[in-house]
Amino acid sequence: MSTAQSTGSTVTAARPDSWRRTPPLWLYLPALAILLLFFGLPLYEGLLRSLGISNIPGVDSAFTWNHYNKLFFDPYYLGVIGETLKVSAINTLLCLLVGYPIAYFMVRHAGRWAAPLMFVLILPLLTSIIMRTFGWNVLFARRGIVNEALLWLGVIDTPLRMLDGPAIVYLGLMHVMAPFMVLSIIPVLRSVDRRLEESARILGAGAFRTFFLVTLPLSLEGIITGCLIVFMVTNGSFVTMLLLGNGSVVTLPLLIYQQFNQSQDMGLASAMGTLLLGVVLVCLYVQSGIGRKKENR
Amino acid sequence: MSLLKASSLSRLGTASLAGYALLFVTFLLAPIVIVVLTSFTPHNIVAVSFDGISLRWYERIWNYRPFMDSLVTSLVLALSATSLAILLAVPAALGLVRSTSRFADAVTSFLLSPIAVPPLVIGLSSLYFLASIGVGTSFLALLITHTVTSVPYILRTVAAACKGLSPSYGEAASVLGANGWQAFSCVTLPLILPGIFAGALFSFLVSLDNLGLSFFFGSAQASTLPVVMLSYLENQFDPAIAAISCVQMIIAMALLLIIEKAYGLRALITQ
Numbered sequence: 001m002s003t004a005q006s007t008g009s010t011v012t013a014a015r016p017d018s019w020r021r022t023p024p025l026w027l028y029l030p031a032l033a034i035l036l037l038f039f040g041l042p043l044y045e046g047l048l049r050s051l052g053i054s055n056i057p058g059v060d061s062a063f064t065w066n067h068y069n070k071l072f073f074d075p076y077y078l079g080v081i082g083e084t085l086k087v088s089a090i091n092t093l094l095c096l097l098v099g100y101p102i103a104y105f106m107v108r109h110a111g112r113w114a115a116p117l118m119f120v121l122i123l124p125l126l127t128s129i130i131m132r133t134f135g136w137n138v139l140f141a142r143r144g145i146v147n148e149a150l151l152w153l154g155v156i157d158t159p160l161r162m163l164d165g166p167a168i169v170y171l172g173l174m175h176v177m178a179p180f181m182v183l184s185i186i187p188v189l190r191s192v193d194r195r196l197e198e199s200a201r202i203l204g205a206g207a208f209r210t211f212f213l214v215t216l217p218l219s220l221e222g223i224i225t226g227c228l229i230v231f232m233v234t235n236g237s238f239v240t241m242l243l244l245g246n247g248s249v250v251t252l253p254l255l256i257y258q259q260f261n262q263s264q265d266m267g268l269a270s271a272m273g274t275l276l277l278g279v280v281l282v283c284l285y286v287q288s289g290i291g292r293k294k295e296n297r
Numbered sequence: 298m299s300l301l302k303a304s305s306l307s308r309l310g311t312a313s314l315a316g317y318a319l320l321f322v323t324f325l326l327a328p329i330v331i332v333v334l335t336s337f338t339p340h341n342i343v344a345v346s347f348d349g350i351s352l353r354w355y356e357r358i359w360n361y362r363p364f365m366d367s368l369v370t371s372l373v374l375a376l377s378a379t380s381l382a383i384l385l386a387v388p389a390a391l392g393l394v395r396s397t398s399r400f401a402d403a404v405t406s407f408l409l410s411p412i413a414v415p416p417l418v419i420g421l422s423s424l425y426f427l428a429s430i431g432v433g434t435s436f437l438a439l440l441i442t443h444t445v446t447s448v449p450y451i452l453r454t455v456a457a458a459c460k461g462l463s464p465s466y467g468e469a470a471s472v473l474g475a476n477g478w479q480a481f482s483c484v485t486l487p488l489i490l491p492g493i494f495a496g497a498l499f500s501f502l503v504s505l506d507n508l509g510l511s512f513f514f515g516s517a518q519a520s521t522l523p524v525v526m527l528s529y530l531e532n533q534f535d536p537a538i539a540a541i542s543c544v545q546m547i548i549a550m551a552l553l554l555i556i557e558k559a560y561g562l563r564a565l566i567t568q
Contacts, residue, residue, distance in 0.1 A: 027392030028404055031385040031448060038426075039411055039419065039445045046422035055429055102321050105314045120322050126549035127329055128506045130526050131542035135328025138335055138343055138539075145331070145345065175328065178321075207307065236415025239508055243530070253417050253509070260421065260513070273418040280413045288406070 043277065050271035067271035081275070084251040087241075088234040091173045095230045096223065098174065099181035103222075104215075106182070107189045121179045129176060133243040136172055137163060169245035173234055180233070181226040188222025189215075224290055232283045236276060252276055329546070336539035343536055354540040364541050367525040372548070374439050374521060375504040379497050381440070382447035387493060389448075390455035391485070395464075405456070412449040416509030419446065424513045436519040439511060443504045450503065451496035458492025491560040498556050502549055 048054065052064035071077045106114055124132065140146050140162040147159040162168060192215060200210040238253035252272050259269040335343060339351035358364045389408060393401050411419065419442060427438045462485065470480035508523040515524045522545065530538060 025392045025396050025401065027388035028401075028408070031389035031408055031452070032404055034385055035408060035411070035445060035448060038423065038441050040407075042419070042422035042426035043414070045426055046418070049425070054425075098321065101314060102318055105318045109311050109314060110318070117318065117322070120325055122553070123329065124325060125502060126553060127546045128523055128526070128542055129508070130523060130530070130538070131332050131546065132328045134530075134538055134542065135330075135332040138331050138345075139327060141344070143344070175325065179325070207310070232413055236417060236509070238417060239527075253415060256417055256421060257512075266425075269421060273415075273421050276415050276418050280415070284406075284410065284413055 046270045046277075047274050049267060050274045052267060054267075067267045070268060071271055071275065080250055080252060080255055083249065084235060084253075085279075087169075087173070087249060087251055088231050091170060091177060091234045092227050092230045094170065094174050095178045095181040096227060099178050099226070100185060100223070102178075103182045103185035103189055107186055121182055124175065124179055129239045130243070132175060133172055133240055136168060136175075136244060140168060163244070164246045164248065166245055166248045169241055169249045172240040172244045173237070176237070176240065177230045177234060180229050184226030184229060185219060185222040188225075189219045192218045221290065225287070228283050228287050232280055235279055332539045332542055333546075335536050336543045338536050341535060343534055343539070354536045355544075357537050358541045358544070361537065363520070363525045363529070364522070364537075367520050367522045368541070368544070370436070370439075370519050371505055371522040374436070374443055375501045378440055378443035378447050378504050379451075379500045381444045382451050382500055383493060383497060385444070386448045386451035386496070387455055387489070390452050390459055390489075391481075394456050394459040405452075408452050409449040411446045412453075416446065416507055420510045420513040434514045434516040438514045439519060439521065442510050442514065443507065446507065446510060447500035447504060450500040451493065454492040454496035454499070455489055456492075458489040462488055494556050494560050498552065501552065505545065505549065 045055075050067050052062050052066065054061050071081065102117075106117055110117055138144055142159045142161065142163075146162065147156075150156045151159065196218070197210050197214050200214045201207075205213065235251075236253055238251065238257050241249045241251055241254045242257065252275065256269050256272050256276075259265055259272075331345065334345040336354055337350040337352070338344065338346035339349055339353060340346055386408075393405050393408075423438070423442050423445075424434075427433065427441065432438045432441070466484050466488065467480050470484045475483065506523055507521075508527065511521040512524045512527070515521070522541070526538060526541060
């Protein structure tokens with residue numbers, strides 16, 4: 001056996017070309033060309049458009065900071081930018097607080113329930129986002145099931161207007177994003193070496209201390225990955241804000257959607273798009289930093 | 298005694314965690330279940346009916362041309378965009394996965410980046426670009442933008458599948474006299490097929506529900522289902538939306554079950 005192996009490796013060393021038929025690197029070229037043309041170039045043109053330079057016929061093309069001035073110095077737009085980041089941050093935090101215990105339960109205690117739980121986590125991904133917001137509308141309507149139940153229980157006397165405030169928007173966003181958080185934390189939590197927890201317990205740490213000083217720090221990588229995904233996707237979503245909350249939460253993507261449908265101020269819309277793109281790039285940079293740290297370890 | 302106390306305490310902890318998980322499951326299922334129930338109402342009001350079920354809203358969407366036409370458009374679009382993306386992403390994954398150069402890393406990051414950019418931003422910029430090269434609002438415009446956003450989903454899962462492959466498989470194939478294409482089609486392809494299917498499933502589902510990308514390119518000839526649903530919602534609020542939502546969910550579920558039967562869910566979850 002060992003002789004066969006050693007002869008094999010000598011032959012490989014002598015004739016590397018014919019023995020190592022790895023796929024050539026240039027195979028990526030078609031994909032790169034298509035994405036440069038239909039993804040990179042349009043985004044680059046969007047950046048130029050946000051600076052007033054456009055090739056749209058009939059529109060003046062001249063460099064200007066006007067759109068960005070408006071975004072950053074007009075209190076209304078500045079407020080919308082702040083609201084966008086705030087909504088994304090709150091939703092990320094909510095998803096983490098709600099999702100971590102679920103991931104923990106699935107990895108450590110679910111047993112035979114793990115598979116059905118996984119199905120329930122994936123099920124929302126199979127439904128359209130319009131379906132889910134429609135469902136919240138039906139549940140929390142003035143004469144909906146939640147109001148009827150509360151009335152019947154005697155908790156309230158008159159039906160509540162639960163569809164109007166921002167709370168329902170956060171509920172909807174959390175519903176869309178929490179599964180992503182759980183799915184990001186599960187693999188990391190699964191790889192945590194349980195002997196480290198046992199050692200902590202043997203050395204006298206209680207269950208809470210063990211969790212906060214051993215388990216939680218060891219699963220930090222999954223937490224950060226999940227948070228970045230939730231933050232990025234929330235930052236770019238608009239359907240939930242459009243269909244829930246009766247216009248109480250206005251974020252940049254929603255504003256882009258409205259600009260397109262109503263005022264068609266494309267320079268401003270492009271500036272808002274570029275700003276969203278900037279947030280994404282920051283998140284991706286943070287993510288790649290974590291990836292590199294992981295490789296160095 | 299104290300050991301006993303600790304174990305009953307931890308059992309209490311597990312029980313409350315299980316109760317919490319049940320609450321979470323209820324939260325995830327509630328809006329979906331309510332829409333399914335609403336779709337069977339015999340009445341005009343959007344609510345669950347407790348006095349009988351009917352299929353009248355399914356009949357209504359079957360006879361409402363925009364829903365059926367756009368459903369077909371969406372399915373054809375998702376299928377063609379995913380197929381095109383497979384043709385682009387599978388070779389790219391094969392070529393890039395073995396390379397460790399900085400340049401190859403940068404190319405990989407770029408090819409993955411459409412996942413992270415908000416669909417609305419891609420749609421807005423593509424609208425002008427495609428108009429300037431004469432594509433305009435058409436099925437072709439939908440196909441191009443959906444293909445671009447599908448590539449990373451397939452690249453990601455196929456690259457993961459390739460990383461797990463030992464180069465000795467390819468070597469063994471060459472030793473046995475296979476040429477490059479034979480080694481690929483008989484050895485590599487079957488091994489990365491679960492990765493392709495997992496990525497294709499994701500790409501299909503994302504394309505099917507990509508409102509942010511599609512609504513810029515909706516035209517009278519080709520509009521996708523989410524765009525038509527949104528404009529329907531703007532005009533009327535009736536259980537037809539519930540029915541068409543259920544149809545879309547059933548299609549997605551059937552697809553998931555087929556792929557799960559063929560390759561197992563594990564491939565999807567470990568990504």
